Amino acid sequence: MNDREFREFMCMTALDEQSKAGQYILVAKEGAIPWNTTKCAEAGIDCPLASELDTVLRCQDLTLANGDRIAPSKYVAYGEKDLPKVGQVQEILVHPTHKSLIGMLVVPCVLESEIEPYRFPRCRRVANAQCLLSFEDILCAVSTIHNCAEHGCVSTMTRNVIQERQITINRESEYLHSVEPEDRLLNLAQLRSSSIIQSLHHVLPEPEHQTCQEMIKAAVQNRKEWDLTQSKAKGNTSAKKRKQPNAPSAPNPHQATRARTNGQLCSSHIEETTSTAVSVPGAIPSADVRDTSQCANNA
Known part of the structure; x- marks a missing residue:
């Protein structure tokens, strides 16, 4: 296990990597601020420091124990793994002297009914x-x-394209959520930490006053209605195709030119052979005359 190349070959480099849990990035160009100016103080949360006049540092990024990176305005799962809760991070505070994490201000969220066509619950x-x-x-x-x-x-097309860490004048498409930007849905299809996310799925209630036979009968009826709708749609499509008249094919100019050329060649050849045959009185018509007459008939 001390061989670095062997670990890379076996894709085992993560075994000796140091954990980045707890690492944070402070807000750029912002020093320590008093506690009473934080969002925690605005929410009425008691100060965990010795005095409310003590200063704190705010973070723009924090790495969790599983490697996830969170930031203010992002959503997290917290609490017990069997019954997790969802909340939105508003603030991450660090002690200015000890550089230790004080805590994260989180707004709890309630998961409501699923929204179509996503089938995700509203958060x-x-x-x-x-x-x-x-x-x-x-x-x-x-x-x-x-x-x-x-x-x-x-x-x-409003987002500027960033190329080689430089903002260019080129634009690319993006979705601007100008209407109700806080109307969020919990993405239950994410693969990372799926064991925790799966426990947040809503359990669909069973239909009331319906037996197994009634549900099977309703499913068969729905299938028949769907098949009937599909057959009607196919019939309408085929009827439209039959009503459309076939467009006349345009004449090919190359074929017309070839026919005129062949006709001229055959007629000129007939005149030459006829004049040759007439010049010899009493002679038997040659094969050329018979062939050219056949060519004229074909023309």
Whole structure:
């Protein structure tokens, strides 16, 4: 295991990598700020420091124990693994002297009914319910998407293309969520930390007052209706094709030119052979005359 090349060959380099859990990046060009100016103080959370006048540092990025990176405005799963909760991160605070993590301000979210056509539950934030969580309380980062189908978001060519770390004048398409940007859906299809995400699936209730036979009968009836709809659609398509008249084919100019040329050659050849045959009185017609007469008949 001490052979570095062997570990790379066996794809085992992660065994000796140092964990990046707890590493953070401070907000650029911002120094220490008093506690009473933080969002935690605005939410009425008690200061864990010795005095409210003590200063704290804010982070723009934090790495969790499983390697996920979270930031303010991102969503996380926290609590117990069997019954996790979902919340949105608002603030990440660090002690300015000890450089230790003070906590993360999280807004709890409520998972509502599933939204079509995504089949993902709506993730609604609970107002005035912020809580300060420790590093150990956060399980993983979760993915959310905007409810574009309901609000009619469209693609626009407004994003500048970044090439070799330089912003160019070229544009690429992006979706601007200008209508209800906070209407988020929990993405239950993410593969990372799927064991935790799967427990957030809503359990679909069984239909009331329906036996197994009734559900089978309803499924068969739905299938018949669907087949009937498909057959009608195919019949309408075939009827439209039959009503369309066939467009007359355009004459080929090359064929017409070839026919005129062949006719001229045959007629000129007939005149030559006829004059030759007449010049010899009483002679038997030669094979050339018979062939040319046949050519004239064919023409």
